[in-house]
Amino acid sequence: MTGGARAVDGAELVSRDPRDGRELGRYPRHAPAEVAAAVTAARRAASWWSGLGHSGRRRRLDAWRRVLVRRVPELVRLISAETGKTTADAQLEAMLVADHLHWAAAHARRVLRPRRVPSGLLMYNHTATVEHHPLGVVGVIGPWNYPAFIPIGPIAHALAAGNTVVFKPSEHTPGVGAWLADTLAEAVDGPRVLEPVFGTGETGAALCSSGVDKVAFTGSTATGRKVMAACAEHLTPVLLECGGKDALLVDRDADLAAAAEAAVWGGLSNAGQTCVGVERVYVHEAVAEEFTARVVEGAAALRTGTGPDADIGPMTTPEQPGLVREHVRDALARGGRALLGAPEPGEGAPHDPASPGGSALLPPVVLTDVPEDARAMREETFGPVLVVNRVASMEEAVERANGCAYGLGAAVYSRRAGPRLARRLRAGMVSVNSVLAFTGVPALPFGGTGASGFGRVHGPEGMREFTRVQSVTRQRVRPLLQPLSFRRGPRTMGVLLRLIRTVRG
Ligand code: NDP
Numbered sequence: 001m002t003g004g005a006r007a008v009d010g011a012e013l014v015s016r017d018p019r020d021g022r023e024l025g026r027y028p029r030h031a032p033a034e035v036a037a038a039v040t041a042a043r044r045a046a047s048w049w050s051g052l053g054h055s056g057r058r059r060r061l062d063a064w065r066r067v068l069v070r071r072v073p074e075l076v077r078l079i080s081a082e083t084g085k086t087t088a089d090a091q092l093e094a095m096l097v098a099d100h101l102h103w104a105a106a107h108a109r110r111v112l113r114p115r116r117v118p119s120g121l122l123m124y125n126h127t128a129t130v131e132h133h134p135l136g137v138v139g140v141i142g143p144w145n146y147p148a149f150i151p152i153g154p155i156a157h158a159l160a161a162g163n164t165v166v167f168k169p170s171e172h173t174p175g176v177g178a179w180l181a182d183t184l185a186e187a188v189d190g191p192r193v194l195e196p197v198f199g200t201g202e203t204g205a206a207l208c209s210s211g212v213d214k215v216a217f218t219g220s221t222a223t224g225r226k227v228m229a230a231c232a233e234h235l236t237p238v239l240l241e242c243g244g245k246d247a248l249l250v251d252r253d254a255d256l257a258a259a260a261e262a263a264v265w266g267g268l269s270n271a272g273q274t275c276v277g278v279e280r281v282y283v284h285e286a287v288a289e290e291f292t293a294r295v296v297e298g299a300a301a302l303r304t305g306t307g308p309d310a311d312i313g314p315m316t317t318p319e320q321p322g323l324v325r326e327h328v329r330d331a332l333a334r335g336g337r338a339l340l341g342a343p344e345p346g347e348g349a350p351h352d353p354a355s356p357g358g359s360a361l362l363p364p365v366v367l368t369d370v371p372e373d374a375r376a377m378r379e380e381t382f383g384p385v386l387v388v389n390r391v392a393s394m395e396e397a398v399e400r401a402n403g404c405a406y407g408l409g410a411a412v413y414s415r416r417a418g419p420r421l422a423r424r425l426r427a428g429m430v431s432v433n434s435v436l437a438f439t440g441v442p443a444l445p446f447g448g449t450g451a452s453g454f455g456r457v458h459g460p461e462g463m464r465e466f467t468r469v470q471s472v473t474r475q476r477v478r479p480l481l482q483p484l485s486f487r488r489g490p491r492t493m494g495v496l497l498r499l500i501r502t503v504r505g
Contacts, residue, residue: 007171018084019306027174029199032206038195042137042164045191050162054109061105064187082173084314103442108160111460132467134162135213145273147173153457154216158466164193239455243380244408247401250283251414259413260294266435267386276409281388282397288390299364314360324383327376336370402426408448411435
Protein backbone atom coordinates (compact mmCIF):
# COMPACT_ATOMS: atom_id res chain seq x y z
CA MET A 1 0.00 0.00 0.00
CA THR A 2 1.73 3.10 -1.19
CA GLY A 3 -0.94 5.76 -1.41
CA GLY A 4 -1.00 7.98 -4.49
CA ALA A 5 2.53 8.27 -5.80
CA ARG A 6 4.03 11.58 -6.91
CA ALA A 7 1.96 12.58 -9.92
CA VAL A 8 4.72 14.19 -11.98
CA ASP A 9 7.22 12.46 -14.26
CA GLY A 10 9.21 15.04 -16.20
CA ALA A 11 6.93 16.68 -18.75
CA GLU A 12 4.10 14.28 -17.98
CA LEU A 13 1.47 13.84 -15.35
CA VAL A 14 1.10 10.23 -14.24
CA SER A 15 -2.22 9.17 -12.82
CA ARG A 16 -1.94 6.28 -10.36
CA ASP A 17 -4.30 4.11 -8.36
CA PRO A 18 -3.69 4.87 -4.67
CA ARG A 19 -4.77 1.34 -3.80
CA ASP A 20 -1.74 -0.29 -5.43
CA GLY A 21 0.32 2.42 -7.13
CA ARG A 22 -0.66 1.05 -10.57
CA GLU A 23 -0.23 3.52 -13.41
CA LEU A 24 -3.62 4.49 -14.91
CA GLY A 25 -2.61 6.97 -17.58
CA ARG A 26 -0.27 9.75 -18.66
CA TYR A 27 -1.29 13.30 -19.46
CA PRO A 28 0.61 16.32 -20.73
CA ARG A 29 1.61 19.06 -18.31
CA HIS A 30 0.26 22.12 -20.00
CA ALA A 31 2.51 25.18 -20.00
CA PRO A 32 1.12 28.74 -19.92
CA ALA A 33 1.16 28.97 -23.75
CA GLU A 34 -1.00 25.85 -24.03
CA VAL A 35 -3.37 27.14 -21.37
CA ALA A 36 -3.65 30.38 -23.34
CA ALA A 37 -4.41 28.37 -26.51
CA ALA A 38 -7.16 26.47 -24.67
CA VAL A 39 -8.67 29.76 -23.49
CA THR A 40 -8.54 31.14 -27.04
CA ALA A 41 -10.29 28.03 -28.38
CA ALA A 42 -12.91 28.27 -25.64
CA ARG A 43 -13.42 31.94 -26.46
CA ARG A 44 -14.00 31.08 -30.13
CA ALA A 45 -16.59 28.50 -29.10
CA ALA A 46 -18.27 30.90 -26.67
CA SER A 47 -20.19 32.97 -29.22
CA TRP A 48 -21.60 29.82 -30.86
CA TRP A 49 -22.56 28.36 -27.49
CA SER A 50 -24.18 31.51 -26.11
CA GLY A 51 -25.98 31.99 -29.44
CA LEU A 52 -27.73 28.63 -29.00
CA GLY A 53 -29.96 30.19 -26.36
CA HIS A 54 -31.37 28.38 -23.36
CA SER A 55 -33.27 25.72 -25.28
CA GLY A 56 -30.33 24.87 -27.55
CA ARG A 57 -27.98 24.55 -24.59
CA ARG A 58 -30.48 22.61 -22.53
CA ARG A 59 -30.91 20.04 -25.32
CA ARG A 60 -27.16 19.54 -25.51
CA LEU A 61 -26.56 19.44 -21.74
CA ASP A 62 -29.38 16.89 -21.43
CA ALA A 63 -27.69 14.81 -24.14
CA TRP A 64 -24.44 14.97 -22.14
CA ARG A 65 -26.28 13.85 -18.99
CA ARG A 66 -27.75 10.87 -20.80
CA VAL A 67 -24.27 9.82 -21.94
CA LEU A 68 -22.98 10.21 -18.38
CA VAL A 69 -25.80 8.16 -16.93
CA ARG A 70 -25.38 5.44 -19.54
CA ARG A 71 -21.69 5.25 -18.72
CA VAL A 72 -21.98 5.54 -14.92
CA PRO A 73 -20.25 2.18 -14.26
CA GLU A 74 -17.22 3.42 -16.22
CA LEU A 75 -17.21 6.73 -14.33
CA VAL A 76 -17.49 4.90 -11.00
CA ARG A 77 -14.52 2.66 -11.85
CA LEU A 78 -12.46 5.65 -12.93
CA ILE A 79 -13.27 7.71 -9.82
CA SER A 80 -12.42 4.75 -7.58
CA ALA A 81 -9.20 4.06 -9.45
CA GLU A 82 -7.89 7.63 -9.29
CA THR A 83 -8.97 8.42 -5.72
CA GLY A 84 -9.04 5.00 -4.03
CA LYS A 85 -12.58 5.64 -2.80
CA THR A 86 -14.96 2.73 -2.33
CA THR A 87 -17.41 1.77 -5.05
CA ALA A 88 -20.36 2.97 -2.96
CA ASP A 89 -18.73 6.38 -2.40
CA ALA A 90 -17.97 6.67 -6.13
CA GLN A 91 -21.54 5.62 -7.02
CA LEU A 92 -22.95 8.33 -4.77
CA GLU A 93 -20.66 10.85 -6.46
CA ALA A 94 -21.82 9.78 -9.94
CA MET A 95 -25.49 10.08 -8.93
CA LEU A 96 -24.91 13.60 -7.61
CA VAL A 97 -23.22 14.54 -10.89
CA ALA A 98 -26.29 13.48 -12.90
CA ASP A 99 -28.78 15.24 -10.63
CA HIS A 100 -26.89 18.54 -10.47
CA LEU A 101 -26.30 18.59 -14.22
CA HIS A 102 -30.02 18.03 -14.74
CA TRP A 103 -30.93 20.93 -12.45
CA ALA A 104 -28.57 23.37 -14.13
CA ALA A 105 -29.86 22.56 -17.62
CA ALA A 106 -33.52 22.56 -16.58
CA HIS A 107 -33.50 25.79 -14.56
CA ALA A 108 -31.15 28.15 -16.40
CA ARG A 109 -33.92 29.85 -18.39
CA ARG A 110 -36.05 30.54 -15.30
CA VAL A 111 -33.14 31.65 -13.10
CA LEU A 112 -31.61 33.95 -15.70
CA ARG A 113 -34.69 35.40 -17.35
CA PRO A 114 -34.82 39.21 -17.46
CA ARG A 115 -36.51 40.57 -14.35
CA ARG A 116 -38.63 43.73 -14.26
CA VAL A 117 -38.07 45.91 -11.21
CA PRO A 118 -39.98 48.97 -10.00
CA SER A 119 -38.70 52.12 -11.72
CA GLY A 120 -39.02 54.45 -8.72
CA LEU A 121 -40.34 57.93 -8.30
CA LEU A 122 -38.02 60.01 -10.46
CA MET A 123 -37.80 57.59 -13.41
CA TYR A 124 -41.50 56.66 -13.39
CA ASN A 125 -41.61 56.99 -17.18
CA HIS A 126 -39.07 54.17 -17.72
CA THR A 127 -39.31 50.40 -17.45
CA ALA A 128 -36.38 48.91 -15.52
CA THR A 129 -35.02 45.41 -16.14
CA VAL A 130 -32.20 43.28 -14.72
CA GLU A 131 -30.62 40.96 -17.26
CA HIS A 132 -27.99 38.23 -16.93
CA HIS A 133 -25.55 37.64 -19.76
CA PRO A 134 -22.76 35.06 -20.07
CA LEU A 135 -19.32 36.16 -18.93
CA GLY A 136 -17.51 34.45 -21.79
CA VAL A 137 -14.90 31.88 -20.67
CA VAL A 138 -14.84 30.52 -17.13
CA GLY A 139 -11.76 28.83 -15.66
CA VAL A 140 -12.63 25.96 -13.30
CA ILE A 141 -9.96 24.55 -10.98
CA GLY A 142 -10.90 21.38 -9.14
CA PRO A 143 -9.70 19.22 -6.24
CA TRP A 144 -9.12 15.45 -6.13
CA ASN A 145 -11.51 14.41 -3.35
CA TYR A 146 -14.69 14.52 -5.48
CA PRO A 147 -13.11 14.85 -8.90
CA ALA A 148 -16.42 14.68 -10.81
CA PHE A 149 -19.06 16.02 -8.42
CA ILE A 150 -17.21 19.13 -7.25
CA PRO A 151 -16.26 20.49 -10.69
CA ILE A 152 -19.61 19.58 -12.25
CA GLY A 153 -21.20 22.36 -10.14
CA PRO A 154 -19.31 25.27 -11.69
CA ILE A 155 -18.96 23.52 -15.07
CA ALA A 156 -22.68 22.76 -15.48
CA HIS A 157 -23.81 26.15 -14.21
CA ALA A 158 -21.29 28.10 -16.28
CA LEU A 159 -22.27 26.16 -19.41
CA ALA A 160 -26.00 26.44 -18.76
CA ALA A 161 -25.56 30.21 -18.36
CA GLY A 162 -23.97 30.38 -21.82
CA ASN A 163 -20.24 30.36 -21.04
CA THR A 164 -17.57 27.97 -22.22
CA VAL A 165 -15.16 26.44 -19.72
CA VAL A 166 -11.47 25.66 -19.41
CA PHE A 167 -11.10 23.05 -16.67
CA LYS A 168 -7.95 22.21 -14.74
CA PRO A 169 -8.49 19.01 -12.74
CA SER A 170 -6.26 18.08 -9.81
CA GLU A 171 -2.96 16.52 -10.76
CA HIS A 172 -4.17 13.39 -8.92
CA THR A 173 -7.34 12.99 -10.98
CA PRO A 174 -6.65 14.06 -14.57
CA GLY A 175 -8.41 10.97 -15.93
CA VAL A 176 -11.78 12.00 -14.49
CA GLY A 177 -11.28 15.51 -15.88
CA ALA A 178 -10.49 14.14 -19.35
CA TRP A 179 -13.47 11.78 -19.16
CA LEU A 180 -15.89 14.62 -18.38
CA ALA A 181 -14.58 16.71 -21.29
CA ASP A 182 -14.59 13.75 -23.71
CA THR A 183 -18.13 12.67 -22.88
CA LEU A 184 -19.38 16.22 -23.40
CA ALA A 185 -17.59 16.37 -26.76
CA GLU A 186 -19.17 13.02 -27.66
CA ALA A 187 -22.67 14.21 -26.80
CA VAL A 188 -22.50 17.71 -28.26
CA ASP A 189 -21.92 18.67 -31.88
CA GLY A 190 -19.84 21.74 -32.74
CA PRO A 191 -16.68 23.12 -31.14
CA ARG A 192 -15.58 21.93 -27.69
CA VAL A 193 -17.19 24.00 -24.95
CA LEU A 194 -15.28 22.26 -22.14
CA GLU A 195 -11.52 22.36 -22.68
CA PRO A 196 -9.40 20.42 -20.18
CA VAL A 197 -5.89 21.55 -19.27
CA PHE A 198 -3.64 19.24 -17.26
CA GLY A 199 -0.79 19.82 -14.90
CA THR A 200 0.20 20.82 -11.41
CA GLY A 201 -0.35 24.05 -9.52
CA GLU A 202 1.65 25.89 -12.19
CA THR A 203 -0.99 25.07 -14.79
CA GLY A 204 -3.69 26.29 -12.39
CA ALA A 205 -1.73 29.49 -11.82
CA ALA A 206 -1.45 29.97 -15.60
CA LEU A 207 -5.22 29.61 -15.90
CA CYS A 208 -5.69 32.32 -13.25
CA SER A 209 -3.47 34.67 -15.27
CA SER A 210 -4.86 33.73 -18.68
CA GLY A 211 -7.48 36.46 -18.97
CA VAL A 212 -10.48 34.17 -18.42
CA ASP A 213 -13.59 36.07 -17.38
CA LYS A 214 -13.95 34.35 -14.02
CA VAL A 215 -12.15 31.66 -12.01
CA ALA A 216 -14.15 29.15 -9.99
CA PHE A 217 -11.70 27.51 -7.61
CA THR A 218 -12.31 24.59 -5.27
CA GLY A 219 -9.45 23.44 -3.07
CA SER A 220 -7.58 24.27 0.09
CA THR A 221 -7.67 27.66 1.75
CA ALA A 222 -3.91 28.07 1.27
CA THR A 223 -4.18 27.60 -2.49
CA GLY A 224 -7.33 29.76 -2.56
CA ARG A 225 -5.25 32.67 -1.27
CA LYS A 226 -2.76 32.21 -4.11
CA VAL A 227 -5.55 31.97 -6.66
CA MET A 228 -7.12 35.19 -5.41
CA ALA A 229 -3.77 36.98 -5.49
CA ALA A 230 -3.11 35.83 -9.07
CA CYS A 231 -6.60 36.84 -10.16
CA ALA A 232 -6.18 40.26 -8.57
CA GLU A 233 -3.45 41.03 -11.11
CA HIS A 234 -5.98 41.13 -13.97
CA LEU A 235 -9.00 41.95 -11.79
CA THR A 236 -10.41 38.56 -12.75
CA PRO A 237 -13.44 37.80 -10.58
CA VAL A 238 -13.02 34.72 -8.45
CA LEU A 239 -15.22 32.30 -6.57
CA LEU A 240 -13.46 30.39 -3.78
CA GLU A 241 -14.75 27.09 -2.39
CA CYS A 242 -12.12 26.25 0.21
CA GLY A 243 -11.65 23.95 3.17
CA GLY A 244 -13.88 23.29 6.14
CA LYS A 245 -13.90 22.04 9.71
CA ASP A 246 -17.55 21.14 9.97
CA ALA A 247 -19.18 20.68 13.35
CA LEU A 248 -22.06 18.39 14.28
CA LEU A 249 -24.10 19.43 17.31
CA VAL A 250 -25.95 16.74 19.25
CA ASP A 251 -28.62 18.00 21.63
CA ARG A 252 -29.84 16.13 24.72
CA ASP A 253 -33.18 15.36 23.04
CA ALA A 254 -31.62 14.03 19.82
CA ASP A 255 -32.29 10.60 18.35
CA LEU A 256 -28.94 9.28 19.50
CA ALA A 257 -28.87 6.19 17.31
CA ALA A 258 -29.49 8.30 14.20
CA ALA A 259 -27.04 11.00 15.30
CA ALA A 260 -24.28 8.47 15.95
CA GLU A 261 -24.83 6.76 12.62
CA ALA A 262 -24.71 10.14 10.88
CA ALA A 263 -21.55 11.17 12.74
CA VAL A 264 -19.80 7.96 11.69
CA TRP A 265 -20.83 8.26 8.06
CA GLY A 266 -20.36 12.03 7.86
CA GLY A 267 -16.90 11.83 9.39
CA LEU A 268 -15.52 8.65 7.91
CA SER A 269 -17.03 8.11 4.47
CA ASN A 270 -14.64 8.80 1.61
CA ALA A 271 -11.94 8.12 4.23
CA GLY A 272 -12.79 11.47 5.81
CA GLN A 273 -11.67 13.35 2.69
CA THR A 274 -14.81 15.43 2.29
CA CYS A 275 -14.81 19.23 2.45
CA VAL A 276 -18.16 19.14 4.27
CA GLY A 277 -17.30 16.01 6.26
CA VAL A 278 -17.96 15.99 10.00
CA GLU A 279 -14.67 16.70 11.77
CA ARG A 280 -15.87 17.97 15.17
CA VAL A 281 -18.80 16.73 17.23
CA TYR A 282 -20.15 18.67 20.23
CA VAL A 283 -22.51 16.51 22.25
CA HIS A 284 -24.56 17.55 25.26
CA GLU A 285 -23.05 16.03 28.39
CA ALA A 286 -26.39 14.54 29.43
CA VAL A 287 -26.23 12.11 26.50
CA ALA A 288 -22.50 12.11 25.77
CA GLU A 289 -21.75 8.69 27.20
CA GLU A 290 -24.40 6.85 25.25
CA PHE A 291 -23.76 8.82 22.04
CA THR A 292 -20.00 8.31 22.19
CA ALA A 293 -20.35 4.59 22.84
CA ARG A 294 -22.58 4.31 19.76
CA VAL A 295 -20.08 6.26 17.64
CA VAL A 296 -17.19 4.04 18.76
CA GLU A 297 -19.23 0.92 18.10
CA GLY A 298 -20.23 2.14 14.64
CA ALA A 299 -16.72 3.22 13.68
CA ALA A 300 -15.12 0.02 15.00
CA ALA A 301 -17.37 -2.06 12.76
CA LEU A 302 -16.07 -0.40 9.58
CA ARG A 303 -13.67 -2.30 7.34
CA THR A 304 -10.66 -0.41 6.07
CA GLY A 305 -9.12 -1.80 2.92
CA THR A 306 -8.93 -1.89 -0.83
CA GLY A 307 -11.28 -4.81 -1.53
CA PRO A 308 -14.91 -4.65 -2.63
CA ASP A 309 -16.16 -5.07 0.95
CA ALA A 310 -14.21 -2.09 2.34
CA ASP A 311 -16.06 0.84 3.92
CA ILE A 312 -12.98 3.06 4.07
CA GLY A 313 -10.44 3.16 1.27
CA PRO A 314 -6.90 4.52 1.30
CA MET A 315 -5.89 8.15 1.50
CA THR A 316 -5.73 9.54 -2.03
CA THR A 317 -2.56 11.60 -1.93
CA PRO A 318 0.85 10.60 -0.55
CA GLU A 319 0.98 13.62 1.78
CA GLN A 320 -2.37 13.07 3.50
CA PRO A 321 -1.62 10.12 5.87
CA GLY A 322 1.31 11.99 7.44
CA LEU A 323 -0.83 15.07 8.07
CA VAL A 324 -3.65 13.02 9.61
CA ARG A 325 -1.19 11.25 11.92
CA GLU A 326 0.26 14.63 12.92
CA HIS A 327 -3.18 15.84 13.97
CA VAL A 328 -3.81 12.69 16.02
CA ARG A 329 -0.41 12.91 17.70
CA ASP A 330 -0.92 16.60 18.50
CA ALA A 331 -4.39 15.96 19.94
CA LEU A 332 -3.07 13.17 22.20
CA ALA A 333 -0.08 15.25 23.29
CA ARG A 334 -2.44 18.05 24.37
CA GLY A 335 -4.49 15.78 26.59
CA GLY A 336 -7.01 14.32 24.16
CA ARG A 337 -7.93 10.64 24.54
CA ALA A 338 -8.28 8.04 21.82
CA LEU A 339 -11.42 5.95 22.17
CA LEU A 340 -10.70 4.06 18.98
CA GLY A 341 -7.84 3.57 16.61
CA ALA A 342 -4.93 5.25 18.35
CA PRO A 343 -3.06 4.30 21.50
CA GLU A 344 -3.08 6.05 24.83
CA PRO A 345 0.47 7.30 25.41
CA GLY A 346 2.63 4.30 26.28
CA GLU A 347 0.13 1.67 25.14
CA GLY A 348 0.18 -0.41 22.04
CA ALA A 349 -2.79 -0.81 19.71
CA PRO A 350 -3.58 -3.15 16.86
CA HIS A 351 -4.19 -0.29 14.42
CA ASP A 352 -1.90 2.58 15.09
CA PRO A 353 -2.44 5.50 12.74
CA ALA A 354 -0.23 7.61 14.97
CA SER A 355 2.78 5.42 14.22
CA PRO A 356 5.33 6.71 11.74
CA GLY A 357 5.80 4.86 8.48
CA GLY A 358 2.24 3.51 8.43
CA SER A 359 0.37 2.89 5.21
CA ALA A 360 -2.13 4.95 3.23
CA LEU A 361 -4.87 2.87 4.85
CA LEU A 362 -5.88 4.61 8.04
CA PRO A 363 -8.41 2.80 10.22
CA PRO A 364 -10.91 5.12 11.89
CA VAL A 365 -9.88 7.14 14.89
CA VAL A 366 -12.29 8.52 17.50
CA LEU A 367 -10.87 11.08 19.90
CA THR A 368 -12.42 12.86 22.86
CA ASP A 369 -11.55 15.64 25.32
CA VAL A 370 -9.47 17.33 22.65
CA PRO A 371 -8.70 20.94 23.59
CA GLU A 372 -9.94 23.59 21.20
CA ASP A 373 -6.43 24.78 20.41
CA ALA A 374 -5.34 21.38 19.06
CA ARG A 375 -4.65 21.15 15.33
CA ALA A 376 -7.44 18.57 15.03
CA MET A 377 -9.89 21.25 16.21
CA ARG A 378 -8.60 24.21 14.22
CA GLU A 379 -7.20 22.85 10.94
CA GLU A 380 -8.75 20.62 8.34
CA THR A 381 -7.70 17.04 9.17
CA PHE A 382 -9.18 15.47 6.01
CA GLY A 383 -8.87 11.90 7.24
CA PRO A 384 -10.93 9.25 9.06
CA VAL A 385 -10.74 11.00 12.42
CA LEU A 386 -13.73 12.08 14.50
CA VAL A 387 -13.37 14.27 17.57
CA VAL A 388 -16.28 13.98 19.99
CA ASN A 389 -16.20 16.61 22.73
CA ARG A 390 -18.85 17.01 25.40
CA VAL A 391 -20.43 20.38 26.19
CA ALA A 392 -22.49 21.56 29.17
CA SER A 393 -25.15 23.24 27.00
CA MET A 394 -26.10 23.81 23.36
CA GLU A 395 -25.14 27.43 23.98
CA GLU A 396 -21.59 26.24 24.50
CA ALA A 397 -21.85 23.93 21.48
CA VAL A 398 -22.79 26.85 19.21
CA GLU A 399 -20.03 29.01 20.63
CA ARG A 400 -17.37 26.34 20.13
CA ALA A 401 -18.63 25.42 16.66
CA ASN A 402 -18.42 29.07 15.63
CA GLY A 403 -15.04 29.60 17.24
CA CYS A 404 -13.20 28.38 14.17
CA ALA A 405 -11.86 30.24 11.14
CA TYR A 406 -13.75 27.95 8.75
CA GLY A 407 -17.46 28.31 8.04
CA LEU A 408 -18.41 25.76 5.40
CA GLY A 409 -21.09 23.23 6.48
CA ALA A 410 -22.55 22.04 9.78
CA ALA A 411 -25.19 19.71 11.17
CA VAL A 412 -27.53 19.65 14.14
CA TYR A 413 -29.32 16.71 15.72
CA SER A 414 -32.14 17.89 17.94
CA ARG A 415 -35.83 16.99 18.17
CA ARG A 416 -37.01 20.44 19.21
CA ALA A 417 -34.34 23.05 18.56
CA GLY A 418 -32.82 22.02 15.20
CA PRO A 419 -33.71 25.02 12.99
CA ARG A 420 -33.12 27.48 15.84
CA LEU A 421 -29.62 26.12 16.48
CA ALA A 422 -28.91 25.94 12.74
CA ARG A 423 -29.65 29.64 12.33
CA ARG A 424 -27.05 30.53 14.95
CA LEU A 425 -24.25 28.62 13.25
CA ARG A 426 -21.75 30.58 11.19
CA ALA A 427 -21.84 28.13 8.30
CA GLY A 428 -22.85 28.36 4.67
CA MET A 429 -24.99 25.22 4.89
CA VAL A 430 -26.59 23.28 7.74
CA SER A 431 -28.37 19.93 7.79
CA VAL A 432 -30.87 19.34 10.60
CA ASN A 433 -31.27 15.72 11.70
CA SER A 434 -28.99 14.53 8.91
CA VAL A 435 -25.49 15.21 7.66
CA LEU A 436 -24.43 16.53 4.26
CA ALA A 437 -28.02 16.50 2.96
CA PHE A 438 -27.60 20.02 1.53
CA THR A 439 -25.02 18.59 -0.88
CA GLY A 440 -27.68 16.50 -2.57
CA VAL A 441 -30.18 19.31 -3.15
CA PRO A 442 -29.24 20.92 -6.49
CA ALA A 443 -31.44 23.96 -5.85
CA LEU A 444 -29.55 24.90 -2.67
CA PRO A 445 -26.57 27.24 -2.99
CA PHE A 446 -23.35 25.63 -1.78
CA GLY A 447 -20.42 27.52 -0.29
CA GLY A 448 -18.92 28.92 2.87
CA THR A 449 -17.77 31.91 4.77
CA GLY A 450 -14.54 32.99 6.49
CA ALA A 451 -11.59 30.71 5.67
CA SER A 452 -13.96 28.48 3.68
CA GLY A 453 -14.14 31.10 0.93
CA PHE A 454 -16.94 33.06 -0.69
CA GLY A 455 -19.35 32.92 -3.57
CA ARG A 456 -21.69 30.05 -4.27
CA VAL A 457 -22.06 27.10 -6.62
CA HIS A 458 -25.37 25.24 -7.15
CA GLY A 459 -28.85 26.70 -7.03
CA PRO A 460 -29.93 30.05 -8.52
CA GLU A 461 -27.21 31.96 -6.63
CA GLY A 462 -24.60 29.56 -7.99
CA MET A 463 -25.80 29.99 -11.55
CA ARG A 464 -25.85 33.79 -11.40
CA GLU A 465 -22.18 33.68 -10.36
CA PHE A 466 -21.42 32.88 -13.99
CA THR A 467 -23.17 35.87 -15.48
CA ARG A 468 -22.58 39.56 -15.78
CA VAL A 469 -25.51 41.57 -14.56
CA GLN A 470 -26.82 44.26 -16.85
CA SER A 471 -29.35 46.86 -15.72
CA VAL A 472 -31.46 48.31 -18.53
CA THR A 473 -33.93 51.19 -18.49
CA ARG A 474 -36.24 51.90 -21.41
CA GLN A 475 -38.08 55.19 -21.68
CA ARG A 476 -41.75 54.49 -22.30
CA VAL A 477 -43.04 58.08 -22.48
CA ARG A 478 -41.43 61.48 -22.35
CA PRO A 479 -41.43 62.84 -18.78
CA LEU A 480 -43.51 65.82 -17.78
CA LEU A 481 -40.48 67.14 -15.91
CA GLN A 482 -37.03 66.19 -17.20
CA PRO A 483 -34.19 66.39 -14.63
CA LEU A 484 -31.68 64.61 -16.92
CA SER A 485 -31.05 67.55 -19.24
CA PHE A 486 -29.36 70.95 -19.18
CA ARG A 487 -32.71 72.34 -20.21
CA ARG A 488 -34.12 71.64 -16.75
CA GLY A 489 -34.90 74.96 -15.16
CA PRO A 490 -35.32 76.01 -11.52
CA ARG A 491 -39.06 75.36 -11.84
CA THR A 492 -38.53 71.69 -12.81
CA MET A 493 -36.04 71.12 -9.98
CA GLY A 494 -38.28 72.97 -7.51
CA VAL A 495 -41.32 70.85 -8.35
CA LEU A 496 -39.29 67.66 -8.11
CA LEU A 497 -37.78 68.68 -4.78
CA ARG A 498 -41.28 69.38 -3.41
CA LEU A 499 -42.39 66.00 -4.69
CA ILE A 500 -39.48 64.25 -2.95
CA ARG A 501 -40.15 66.14 0.27
CA THR A 502 -43.81 65.19 0.18
CA VAL A 503 -43.44 61.54 -0.78
CA ARG A 504 -40.10 60.60 0.77
CA GLY A 505 -39.82 63.10 3.58
P1 NDP B 1 -5.42 22.11 -3.44
O1 NDP B 1 -5.64 23.46 -2.92
O2 NDP B 1 -4.12 21.47 -3.21
O3 NDP B 1 -5.63 22.07 -5.03
C1 NDP B 1 -6.84 22.44 -5.64
C2 NDP B 1 -6.60 22.72 -7.11
O4 NDP B 1 -5.80 23.89 -7.24
C3 NDP B 1 -5.81 21.61 -7.80
O5 NDP B 1 -6.27 21.45 -9.11
C4 NDP B 1 -4.41 22.16 -7.77
O6 NDP B 1 -3.57 21.58 -8.72
C5 NDP B 1 -4.67 23.61 -8.05
N1 NDP B 1 -3.58 24.50 -7.68
C6 NDP B 1 -2.52 24.27 -6.86
N2 NDP B 1 -1.74 25.39 -6.78
C7 NDP B 1 -2.33 26.34 -7.55
C8 NDP B 1 -2.02 27.69 -7.86
N3 NDP B 1 -0.96 28.30 -7.35
N4 NDP B 1 -2.84 28.35 -8.68
C9 NDP B 1 -3.96 27.77 -9.18
N5 NDP B 1 -4.29 26.48 -8.94
C10 NDP B 1 -3.50 25.77 -8.11
O7 NDP B 1 -6.62 21.22 -2.90
P2 NDP B 1 -6.77 19.64 -3.00
O8 NDP B 1 -6.79 19.24 -4.43
O9 NDP B 1 -5.78 19.03 -2.08
O10 NDP B 1 -8.26 19.42 -2.47
C11 NDP B 1 -8.56 19.29 -1.13
C12 NDP B 1 -9.03 20.60 -0.57
O11 NDP B 1 -10.17 21.03 -1.29
C13 NDP B 1 -9.50 20.52 0.87
O12 NDP B 1 -9.04 21.64 1.57
C14 NDP B 1 -11.01 20.54 0.76
O13 NDP B 1 -11.67 21.00 1.89
C15 NDP B 1 -11.18 21.44 -0.40
N6 NDP B 1 -12.50 21.25 -0.98
C16 NDP B 1 -13.41 22.24 -0.82
C17 NDP B 1 -14.70 22.06 -1.30
C18 NDP B 1 -15.73 23.13 -1.20
O14 NDP B 1 -16.71 23.06 -1.93
N7 NDP B 1 -15.59 24.14 -0.36
C19 NDP B 1 -15.09 20.81 -1.96
C20 NDP B 1 -14.02 19.86 -2.10
C21 NDP B 1 -12.78 20.09 -1.61
P3 NDP B 1 -2.67 20.29 -8.29
O15 NDP B 1 -3.63 19.25 -7.80
O16 NDP B 1 -2.05 19.91 -9.53
O17 NDP B 1 -1.75 20.76 -7.22
